[in-house]
Amino acid sequence: MKILICNAGSTSLKFKxxxxxxxxxxxxxxxxxxxxxxxxxSYKSAKGAISRDGLDVPDYTAGIGLFLDALxxxxxxxxxxxxxxxxxxYKTVLSKDHYGVHELTEDVLDGMRAYFSxxxxxxxxxxxxxxxxxxxxxxxxxxxxxxTNFHRTIPEERRVFPIPYEWTQKxxxxxxxxxxxxxxxxxxxxxxxxxxxxxxxxxxxxxCAILDGRxxxxxxxxxxxxxxxxxxxxxxxxAYIVPYLLAQGLTLEEIYxxxxxxxxxxxxxxxxxxxxxxxxAIAKGSERAELAMGVxxxxxxxxIGAYAMELGGxxxxxxxxxxxxxSAELRRRVLSGMAHxxxxxxxxxxxxxxxxxxxxxxxxxxxxxxxxxxxxxMVVRETYRKFV
Numbered sequence: 191m192k193i194l195i196c197n198a199g200s201t202s203l204k205f206k207x208x209x210x211x212x213x214x215x216x217x218x219x220x221x222x223x224x225x226x227x228x229x230x231x232s233y234k235s236a237k238g239a240i241s242r243d244g245l246d247v248p249d250y251t252a253g254i255g256l257f258l259d260a261l262x263x264x265x266x267x268x269x270x271x272x273x274x275x276x277x278x279x280y281k282t283v284l285s286k287d288h289y290g291v292h293e294l295t296e297d298v299l300d301g302m303r304a305y306f307s308x309x310x311x312x313x314x315x316x317x318x319x320x321x322x323x324x325x326x327x328x329x330x331x332x333x334x335x336x337x338t339n340f341h342r343t344i345p346e347e348r349r350v351f352p353i354p355y356e357w358t359q360k361x362x363x364x365x366x367x368x369x370x371x372x373x374x375x376x377x378x379x380x381x382x383x384x385x386x387x388x389x390x391x392x393x394x395x396x397x398c399a400i401l402d403g404r405x406x407x408x409x410x411x412x413x414x415x416x417x418x419x420x421x422x423x424x425x426x427x428x429a430y431i432v433p434y435l436l437a438q439g440l441t442l443e444e445i446y447x448x449x450x451x452x453x454x455x456x457x458x459x460x461x462x463x464x465x466x467x468x469x470x471a472i473a474k475g476s477e478r479a480e481l482a483m484g485v486x487x488x489x490x491x492x493x494i495g496a497y498a499m500e501l502g503g504x505x506x507x508x509x510x511x512x513x514x515x516x517s518a519e520l521r522r523r524v525l526s527g528m529a530h531x532x533x534x535x536x537x538x539x540x541x542x543x544x545x546x547x548x549x550x551x552x553x554x555x556x557x558x559x560x561x562x563x564x565x566x567x568m569v570v571r572e573t574y575r576k577f578v
Contacts, residue, residue: 192216192269193573194278195566196254198319200311201225203253206566207261207268207275210574213567217261217268221253229253233260235268250315250322258326275330278323279573281371281565282334283312283414286362290339291572294320294332308413311450333573340374341367343404348500351411367408371565373398376508377405379546379561383505387497389490390563391520392511393421393463397490399497407500409493415450418489419482421463424453425489458482465513465520487520491527504531506557509549515562518542521549525558532556 191211197204203221208214217235229247233240233256240260247253262272269275285292285301292298299320302313320332349364357363369390376388377400386400395418399407409417419425427449435445448457456463459482461471471479498504507528508514509521518541525535532555540549543560550558 191276191574191577192274193570194275195570195573196278196280196319196323197566198250198280198315200315203250203257203319205257205261206570208570210570213570217266219257219260221247221256223247224250224253231256231260233257233266235261235266237266237268240266250318251326254319254322254326272327273329275327276577277331277333277573278327279333279335279569280316280320281337281569282316283337283368284309284366285334285336288334289336289342289366291333291335291576293576294334298334312414331576333576335371335569335572337368337370338366339572340370340377341365341398341405341408344406344408348407363412365408365411366413367398367405368410368414369394369396369398369408370405371568372510372563373400373405373408374568375564376400376510376561377403380506380508380559383557385498385501385503385505387494387501387504387507389494389507389509389514389524390511391490391509391514391517394423395420395425395511395513397493397497399500401501407497418493419454419458419486422451422454422456424449424457427453455482455486458485465517469517469519483520483523487523487527490524494524494528498531504556506559507533508559508561510561510563515560521558521560525550528556533558 193208193210195206201224203224206218207216209216219233222230224247227246229245230243231245258272260266262269284305285298286304288298288301302317306313323332344367350358351363372390373388380386381403384402388398388400390396394414397409398405415423417425432445454463455468459468459471459479461467461479468479468482472483494507513520521540522535525533534551534554536549536551539547546561548557549560
């Protein structure tokens, strides 16, 4: 059975075609700069690879068309006909009243639209991509593996916010939990441990408390705005900042831009939200970049400490995501902050190792791992399970 996985971003599309249940990747592609005349398209299959730039990719229809043409036509094709594809699966984020794995019926899509304001940067691109695939492949099943799926096991007392309870009941405001595919992968890779904190650190970042392989807390809240700082989103801030800034003369749009587009690591550092840029600025003596790193580490440690209490101790901590996997300095600072818990670092493995590995030293009371993210695997598996 052939299953196509689509990961939709605001200006990018990523694709992987899998043969199931073998978990064999037959082809993959990426379209960057969607919405411009400077688009970039890359594609590879067992027959070879291509890369083209300077393409006119005005919308998702054009971007998806590039991949489907390469997939089914020409010398590098991986299928003889698009009819061979049994399903398209998506790493969807949020749909009202639909928190698991669902065929993307009109009812489920209505739920995504209802929560558009909660996750606009995510639901918008996915709704558009799904719409295009429904038109181009009308007979193919569309499956949403929602990011909330892994977090359905979080206890209610950790879901409910201390707001008037009727708001919880009437509007469904509660901790949803996101990055479920990533944290679920960590739970599987570290199933030998009972108490784990998974740190998905990237442009969007979150921590998850895992007990016996199940999510029991997540740093995201009702929206993806909450938790530790992100690249350009603030994470946890005092809600009363909003009315205060309104009283100072800022507009609501300016405040939302500050909280969601110009906050986080970008807002503090004054450089960008990219940890690579921040580390370069630190090396050049930037005090604001150093402050951004310090704030980020502080929030990561704060959540690790809280989750260690909730879990009744801690057996392992895992780093994944773009920052978690690639920033040795970030890992060093976080693990050094856990020294009082008995964590010792394997400096060589942390600094120069690669791939999945232990970065804690022998004898460390808590094991520390780097585990490359594999969200597509989790999405294709759950999509496949809808058929068997």
